[in-house]
Amino acid sequence: MLDIPKFGHNVVGEVLISIKNFGFILCLTLLGCAEKPETQVSTESSFGYKIIPADIRQVKLTDEFWLPLVEKVQDKTIDYAIEKCKEEGRLENFLIAGHKMEGKTRGVMPFDDTDVYKIIEGASNTLLSAPNPEMEMLLDTLIDIIAVGQEEDGYLTTWRTIDPASPPAPWVAVVEGKRWESLGASHELYNAGHLYEAASVHYRATGKKNFLDIALKNADLMVKTFGDGQDQIQNVPGHQIIETGLLQLFQITADSSYLKLAKYFLDNRGREGHHKLNGPYSQDHVLVVDQDEVVGHAVRAMYMYAAMTDIAAMTGDQAYRNAVDQLWSNMVDKKLYITGGIGARHDGEAFGDNYELPNLTAYNETCAAIGSVYWNHRLFRMTGDAKYYDIIERTLYNGLIAGLSESGTEFFYPNPLESDGVYKFNQGACTRKSWFDCSCCPTNMIRFLPSVGGLIYGAAGSDVYVNLLVGSEASMDVNGGKVSISQKGSYPLGGDSEIAVNNDSDKEITLKIRVPYWARKNPAPGPLYTYTSAPEASGTYTINGKETNINIDSDYIEIQVAGKAQVNVKLQFDMEVRSVKCSELVAENKNKIALEYGPFVYAFEEADNKERWEELKNKSFSDWSVSYNESLLGGVNTLNADGFTAIPYYSWSNRGIGKMMVWFPEVSN
Structure with missing residues (x-):
């Protein structure tokens, strides 16, 4: 690698001025790009999963709801987040760690490196569906900067390299100032997990190994360092995600050592005598296969359950399968918000007790909603059960996208279901903020939203799944031939959709179109929520x-499509305003109702009802009307x-x- 001249404190701001110009070419020239050894790549695609999602590279979003969201992330949020990372020293830390700049660790969190990784992952997801040479060149620059901070043996956590005895956060304990000594809080393995996840997506998007080789070098260090062998460390991560990251690397390389280490970390979580347990907060209180209640930090939990599902699918481990089934049932039956949000408590960013679902003080971290979608998608791929997509759809249209503002540059960290306009629930604010010291949620939105095209379709044998009604064009390999699908319609604002399928294979396929949860008898799996009138x-x-009536009890509409045949399906779902009741075991929502229209949960906001806000506490409503307002909030249906x-x-x-509430008193007419 070429030597880098010493720069002043604002090196990154001077070199990486904007993704809209070519200032970053200078950085590429200065940093260079060393040749890496060839990586052996596996062509296996299912790895034990029953259902294979459509390759996002073969899915073109055309949807009038989702495409603008993805474009907003690509055009605004990514650039904005890079500027914030430059301002707060996220990029400089890699150069300081690599002795190409002088200085101390910038930032206040031990996991600041991951913001850069997640930006690369999100940007790579945009490249999967929309090649962009300028964006790809920017990513090469960021990757070169990351490479500077990696130690010779593969270690990569910049704060520990810069000054191992001086963590940026006071809650990271220092004993001798060495690697790995406080894994419960140091986030060294969490940093690695996001590195692996991002590098895997970047490799699939570009075919380049510059980032993947950084990840593999680090992962090989982990394999050497952790385990029950002589001179190895017996411990587990504090914050999970390295497990799914290792399994991503396993799927790319077929190197079983990554699978074994991921399972080692999971198998030994909660194991008495193996390490000092981190307790329920980190799901490190009992063995993972014995856990049957979702507890502790909600984001950590989602990442761990996703990894457990991977293990169940990849190895056939029935104990893991039984555990994730029980954990999912507990979450959905007793701890899920109507918005799909999870994690009731600010204290510990954690799940509460069963049926503990406060509204004003609800935490519902944006990252947890994203993690829930990752987990539920794995569960669906393992089983083909539509109930997991019921949770995915509810989360996508409500608790997840609430985390991003209309402008694309302000963010929610928590997502409450009520606001009094005074309580500063959002890290010191009672509205969205432009950034956070702990900026995991903004960069997780960047990481996730561009990947939404990969959630729409799937295939298993001769079955082709349409799981989300999202305008798109897709091509899939099914039965040794190509199946092309296109969707268009008014969904989610209206109930009509048209799906055209061209089966170019010689064999018959079964088209399985999922019936949205709101068009069936119950708003969600389990007993927690019901419609007041089905x-x-x-x-x-x-x-x-x-014309055929849709069976209200069916999860899927199944249509046989002969080989070398085409079919055009016109769907018309009955979309009406529906009132939802919550289980009486949830004290907060007793004698209250919430409103839904299509996949959307609705809220009253003070901006629309200021003069009569207090009346909402004792108001009985007549029939609701629905009006589309193109100029309001980017174009929404209002209930009136x-x-x-x-x-x-x-x-x-x-x-x-201003004030807001989802649940309001049920008053008889």
Whole structure:
């Protein structure tokens, strides 16, 4: 690698001015790109999973709801986050660690490195579906900067390299100032996990190994360092994600040592006598296969359960399978918010007790919602059960996208279901903020949203799944041939959708179109939420002029498509305003209702109801009407009755600080 001249304190700001110009070419020239050894790559794609999702490279988003969100991340949020990382020294830390700059660790969190990794992962996801040479060149620059900070043996956590005895956060204990000595808090393995996840996506997006080789060098160090062998460390990560990261590397390289280490970390979590246990906060209180209640830090839990599901699928371990089934049931039956949010408590960013679901003080971290989608997608791929997509869809349209502002540059960390306009729930604010000292949620939104195209379709044998009604065009390998699918329609604002399928294979396929949860009898799996009056019908679908009623009890509409045949399916789901009741075991929501229209949960916001806000506490409503307002909040359906207006929950707090509530008193007419 070429030597880098010494720069002043603002080196990154001087070199990486903007992704919109070519200032970063200078950085590429200065940093160079060393040749790396060839990586052996596996072509296996399922790794024990029953269902293979459509390759995001073969999915083109055309949806009028989701495409603008993804473009906003690509055009605004990524650039904005890079600027923030430059301002706060995230990039400089790699150069300081590599002795190419002088200085102390910038930032206040031991996991600041991961913000850069997650930006690369999100940007790489945009490259999967939309090649962009300028973006790809920027990523090469960021990767070269990261490479500077990696130690010779593969170690990569910049704060520990810069000054191992001086962590940026006071809650990271220092004993001798050595690697690995405080894994419960140091986030060294968490940093590695996000490195592996990002490098895997970047490799799939570009075919380049510059980032992957950095990750593999680090992973090989982990394999050498941790285990039960002589001179190895017996311990587990404090914050999980290295497990799924290692399993991503296993899927790319087929190197079983990565699979073994991931399972080692999981097998020994909660094992008495193996290491000093970190307790329920880190899901390190009992063996993972004996856990049957979701507890502790919600994000850590989601990443761990996702890894456990990977292990169940990849190895056939039935104990892991039984555990994730029980954990999922506990979460959905007793600890899930109507928005799909999870994690009731600010204290510990954690799950509460069963049925502990406060509204004003709800935590519902954005990262936890994202983690829930990752986990539920794995569960679906393992089983083919639509109930997991019921949770995915509810989370996507409500608790997850609420984390990003209409502008793309402000963020929610927690996502409460009520605001009094005074309580500063969002890290010192009662509206979205432009950034956080702990900026995991903004960069996780960047990481996740561009990947949404990979959630729409899947295939298993001759079955082709359409799991989300999202405007798109896709091509999949099924039965030794190509199957092309296109979707268009008014969803999610309206209930109509049209799906065209071209089966170019010689064999018959079964098209399985998922019926959205809101078009069936219950708003979610389990007993936690019910409609006050169950819908009598779901709607209709039409093929070649023949109309058929959708079975309200069916998860999927199944249609046989002969080989070398085409079919055009027109769907019309009955979309109406529905009132939802919560289990009486949730004290906070007793004698209250919430409103839904299509996949959206609705909220009252003070901006629309300021003069009559107090009336909402004792108001009975007549029939609701639905109006589309193109100029409001990017274009939304509002619910209107008796002079009151409700908006989709995800869109609240884009008009300044004010009151908001999802659940309101049920008053008889």
